Amino acid sequence: MSFISMDFALYVTLALVLYYIMPAAHRWIILLVASYVFYGYNDPADLGYIIITTVSAYICAYFIEKLTVGQKEYIKKRSEELSKEEKKAYKLAVKKKQKLILAAGLVLNFGILAYLKYANLPIAYINYYRIKWFGSTQMIPFIRVLLPLGISFYTFQTMGYLIDIYYGRYEREKNLFRFALYVSYFPQIIQGPISRFGQLAPQLFSEKKFDFYRIKSGFYRIMWGLFKKLVIADRLAGFVSSVMSQKEQYTGAYILLAVFFYSMQIYGDFSGGIDVALGVSEMFGIELAENFMRPFFSKSISEYWQRWHITLGTWFKDYIYYPLSLNKSIMKLGRNFREKGHEHIGKRIPIYIPMFFVWLLTGMWHGSQSRFVVWGLCNFVFIVLGTELEGISAKTVNALRLSERGLVMRSYRAFKTFWLMSFLRLFDINATAGEAFRAFRYMFINFRGFDIEKVYENLSLQKEDFIVVLCAIVVLFAFELIQRAGSVRKRIFSLPVPLQWVVLSLLVTAVSVFGYYGPGYDASSFIYGAF
Amino acid sequence: MKKTVKVITVILKVVLIVFLVVTLNRIFMPKYINENRDGRISAEYYPFSNYTDVIFAGSSTVYSDISPAVLWEKEGISSYVRANASQPVWISYYMIEDAIRCHKPELVCLDMTFAKYDDDFVEEPSTRKSVDGMRMSPSKIKCALASMGEDEKLMEYIIPLFRFHTRWKELTWDDIRYAWYFGAVTQNGFIDDKNIKAAEDADLVYSEDERRLSPKNVLYIEKTIKLCQDNGIGIMLMKTPAHSSNWTDSLDEDIRAIADRYGIKYINFDMYNDDIGLDYSTDTPDEGSHLNTSGAIKFSGYLAHELKKDYEITDRRNDPGYVRRWEKILNR
Amino acid sequence: MEKIIEILKGIHPEVDYTTESGLIDKRIFDSFDVVTVVGELMDEFDIEITAEHMVPENFNSAAAICDLVKRLEEE
Numbered sequence: 001m002s003f004i005s006m007d008f009a010l011y012v013t014l015a016l017v018l019y020y021i022m023p024a025a026h027r028w029i030i031l032l033v034a035s036y037v038f039y040g041y042n043d044p045a046d047l048g049y050i051i052i053t054t055v056s057a058y059i060c061a062y063f064i065e066k067l068t069v070g071q072k073e074y075i076k077k078r079s080e081e082l083s084k085e086e087k088k089a090y091k092l093a094v095k096k097k098q099k100l101i102l103a104a105g106l107v108l109n110f111g112i113l114a115y116l117k118y119a120n121l122p123i124a125y126i127n128y129y130r131i132k133w134f135g136s137t138q139m140i141p142f143i144r145v146l147l148p149l150g151i152s153f154y155t156f157q158t159m160g161y162l163i164d165i166y167y168g169r170y171e172r173e174k175n176l177f178r179f180a181l182y183v184s185y186f187p188q189i190i191q192g193p194i195s196r197f198g199q200l201a202p203q204l205f206s207e208k209k210f211d212f213y214r215i216k217s218g219f220y221r222i223m224w225g226l227f228k229k230l231v232i233a234d235r236l237a238g239f240v241s242s243v244m245s246q247k248e249q250y251t252g253a254y255i256l257l258a259v260f261f262y263s264m265q266i267y268g269d270f271s272g273g274i275d276v277a278l279g280v281s282e283m284f285g286i287e288l289a290e291n292f293m294r295p296f297f298s299k300s301i302s303e304y305w306q307r308w309h310i311t312l313g314t315w316f317k318d319y320i321y322y323p324l325s326l327n328k329s330i331m332k333l334g335r336n337f338r339e340k341g342h343e344h345i346g347k348r349i350p351i352y353i354p355m356f357f358v359w360l361l362t363g364m365w366h367g368s369q370s371r372f373v374v375w376g377l378c379n380f381v382f383i384v385l386g387t388e389l390e391g392i393s394a395k396t397v398n399a400l401r402l403s404e405r406g407l408v409m410r411s412y413r414a415f416k417t418f419w420l421m422s423f424l425r426l427f428d429i430n431a432t433a434g435e436a437f438r439a440f441r442y443m444f445i446n447f448r449g450f451d452i453e454k455v456y457e458n459l460s461l462q463k464e465d466f467i468v469v470l471c472a473i474v475v476l477f478a479f480e481l482i483q484r485a486g487s488v489r490k491r492i493f494s495l496p497v498p499l500q501w502v503v504l505s506l507l508v509t510a511v512s513v514f515g516y517y518g519p520g521y522d523a524s525s526f527i528y529g530a531f
Numbered sequence: 532m533k534k535t536v537k538v539i540t541v542i543l544k545v546v547l548i549v550f551l552v553v554t555l556n557r558i559f560m561p562k563y564i565n566e567n568r569d570g571r572i573s574a575e576y577y578p579f580s581n582y583t584d585v586i587f588a589g590s591s592t593v594y595s596d597i598s599p600a601v602l603w604e605k606e607g608i609s610s611y612v613r614a615n616a617s618q619p620v621w622i623s624y625y626m627i628e629d630a631i632r633c634h635k636p637e638l639v640c641l642d643m644t645f646a647k648y649d650d651d652f653v654e655e656p657s658t659r660k661s662v663d664g665m666r667m668s669p670s671k672i673k674c675a676l677a678s679m680g681e682d683e684k685l686m687e688y689i690i691p692l693f694r695f696h697t698r699w700k701e702l703t704w705d706d707i708r709y710a711w712y713f714g715a716v717t718q719n720g721f722i723d724d725k726n727i728k729a730a731e732d733a734d735l736v737y738s739e740d741e742r743r744l745s746p747k748n749v750l751y752i753e754k755t756i757k758l759c760q761d762n763g764i765g766i767m768l769m770k771t772p773a774h775s776s777n778w779t780d781s782l783d784e785d786i787r788a789i790a791d792r793y794g795i796k797y798i799n800f801d802m803y804n805d806d807i808g809l810d811y812s813t814d815t816p817d818e819g820s821h822l823n824t825s826g827a828i829k830f831s832g833y834l835a836h837e838l839k840k841d842y843e844i845t846d847r848r849n850d851p852g853y854v855r856r857w858e859k860i861l862n863r
Numbered sequence: 864m865e866k867i868i869e870i871l872k873g874i875h876p877e878v879d880y881t882t883e884s885g886l887i888d889k890r891i892f893d894s895f896d897v898v899t900v901v902g903e904l905m906d907e908f909d910i911e912i913t914a915e916h917m918v919p920e921n922f923n924s925a926a927a928i929c930d931l932v933k934r935l936e937e938e
Contacts, residue, residue, distance in 0.1 A: 169918065
């Protein structure tokens with residue numbers, strides 16, 4: 001069931017009614033049932049995977065916590081007899097056991113994910129080189145796997161929980177069914193955000209009163225998400241793919257336009273979907289973590305990644321970047337360099353090495369093809385360059401007598417970041433890294449001959465659609481400019497009621513009229529033929 | 532006091548939403564004013580519903596062959612044609628169900644021309660024309676559910692904006708002008724056509740195929756018969772005249788078998804061409820698929836006589852209410 | 864405490880560390896900065912900070928960092 005469907009709207013309405021009819025203490029049960037029905041709706045077999053993750057994480061957390069409790073009791077009982085060293089050694093031994101349990105949980109769950117996502121990759125390579133080198137015509141058949149819905153999202157969320165339990169950050173959830181809800185909570189299961197236990201779980205199980213404000217506020221957010229998705233993103237998809245599939249024909253400005261529109265498309269699509277998820281969740285009285293914070297206003301790539309897909313970034317930061325940075329051998333390596341007088345390098349080793357792995361993994365997370373690895377590493381290189389060149393750039397800015405806080409510099413930086421990130425997305429729209437580079441090259445050779453009529457006629461974006469999409473993008477940026485001063489919805493709700501109605505009517509009308517959905521209308525088919 | 536204010540605002544809000552949605556729907560639905568006028572037939576029925584003694588239901592041959600005005604003038608029969616291009620039997624059934632809800636007629640004539648198609652017959656534009664004009668009712672919903680194609684959604688029938696929103700590119704002033712238009716562009720469902728295009732062959736020959744009525748057609752023919760009989764309404768099956776070879780004797784057999792089972796009449800008017808006086812060199816606009824105005828006048832006169840003879844239909848020519856109503860229709 | 868503030872000043876001199884209590888939450892320190900601080904703390908106080916301690920609550924203010932260091936020194 002897609003988020004963008006009448007079925008989903010009806011499903012949510014039904015779930016909301018049942019949810020609020022239920023006594024507050026038991027409402028989470030409705031959420032659990034709703035989540036499992038939603039999850040099993042596409043393919044009941046998917047439920048198997050999510051149940052494996054749920055149960056395995058539950059069991060691992062159980063044993064990890066049991067060991068902690070046992071250890072505390074043991075030390076408490078013999079606190080007199082044991083020396084400090086002995087206590088430490090005991091703790092270390094327990095930690096080691098816990099580490100094993102954690103590792104088992106991680107290997108199992110990430111193993112499933114990796115298998116489903118990447119198993120066909122080595123097969124493809126083996127087949128490729130077999131043909132190339134040995135002229136073999138025998139092929140290893142691909143493994144037929146359909147990725148279960150949202151498996152990366154719930155796996156990350158659940159493994160984050162398990163690591164936190166290992167670190168002793170939370171007490172584990174003792175009720176298996178409650179824990180199952182934490183793993184499967186349906187508004188976020190398809191495309192995130194990736195929640196943290198400490199933030200989500202208390203909200204899932206707290207007793208909330210029905211508050212119409214939440215419904216209203218959530219509805220606005222859903223509508224805004226649909227606006228971004230249906231009016232902007234879906235309208236642009238056809239144009240972007242037609243340009244990219246015929247890039248030899250449409251060089252220069254067309255590709256530039258496609259790159260710009262793709263940024264709008266992917267932002268509208270992803271952040272719009274997240275708005276729907278957060279809006280739906282808000283109706284249930286549960287505030288999920290924000291996943292986007294006006295990314296196109298970022299002044300550097302590292303800032304951009306703190307504003308785009310935020311929950312994935314913080315996940316990598318907390319569970320990959322920090323543990324690697326603080327890893328003993330990496331720390332030692334850094335110290336070695338510093339002791340030898342390479343202060344500069346020594347300081348950067350615990351930062352850049354982990355970052356390299358983070359971007360490698362982020363690339364792989366986005367897709368199994370090698371172009372995503374290239375994409376991730378390009379991000380890494382850009383961030384490193386950005387940091388290393390900070391000094392030079394500061395000097396230049398000073399020499400030009402500009403202020404980093406002035407409008408000129410801020411606009412320049414935002415502009416630069418936007419286009420850098422947009423160009424990187426060429427890896428996303430093209431089927432291979434090679435094609436992405438080619439598209440980039442085509443952009444600069446032959447920049448002549450842009451004819452807007454060609455866009456209207458041949459590139460699945462008619463004149464009227466073009467105008468609508470430009471207007472919608474202006475509305476989107478205007479909205480985000482206003483948002484910098486605080487919640488736009490709160491502002492709307494402080495307007496006089498009739499004006500609120502005007503705003504809502506305009507929004508709903510814009511979505512339902514200008515939304516890019518449905519079969520389209522072919523007047524000629526409505527003209528009476530032979531019968 | 533506070534409560535009253537609250538209730539009033541809630542009511543106001545609901546009214547506003549409904550008004551907005553209905554207006555948008557009306558603006559975006561195709562208008563069918565100058566062409567495809569059959570798209571207006573469904574909607575134009577309602578003001579006349581209380582005066583309908585006879586309902587003709589079926590596909591395009593019904594609205595081009597039967598002129599209620601002729602029936603009125605000849606025999607004082609007050610009738611309405613609830614037909615649409617490519618209207619299958621199941622839509623006709625719900626049209627009749629819908630009509631009976633408001634007012635019981637004396638006789639229903641169900642046309643069989645489209646019963647020749649199979650169960651999976653779907654023609655979205657014609658479904659839209661038939662269903663969009665119906666007022667919101669359980670019959671309308673059931674009708675949509677029974678006729679929708681695989682890709683269609685019920686929601687698109689409840690809120691037609693979802694189906695027609697892409698027309699925003701081609702909206703004209705007429706869409707605004709006729710959004711709330713309640714005038715009539717058909718004459719009680721009759722659409723006249725004065726063109727002449729003679730049929731090629733003088734003799735009508737049916738196809739030799741062994742076509743049989745499909746289960747869905749049988750089901751809805753029987754449902755219609757039962758619905759009428761349960762409500763004490765006369766019911767007759769017919770096939771309107773057309774000079775076209777895509778009818779078969781086997782279909783006639785099947786239909787006659789059903790008619791016999793329920794003790795009702797089935798008339799295939801193709802068999803009475805000479806009695807009617809039809810001449811397919813002058814009486815058709817499209818080589819015999821339909822009748823033109825002159826053909827319709829001949830056939831309607833004949834039909835009026837036949838109905839009067841076989842069924843008890845009140846002659847309304849002495850009823851001042853009907854007379855006034857009909858004067859208005861005839862003077863348009 | 865003074866030593867800690869000194870380390871922090873080395874990264875962002877413009878912050879008033881005696882009052883600021885949202886170093887992480889307000890994104891004054893990004894993950895680069897945090898790793899640098901942690902490295903210097905470990906050298907300076909001869910303690911072992913591991914991933915386990917990397918939560919915002921431990922780094923949001925100079926005082927919080929001070930608490931963390933004290934706790935780790937005791938172990």
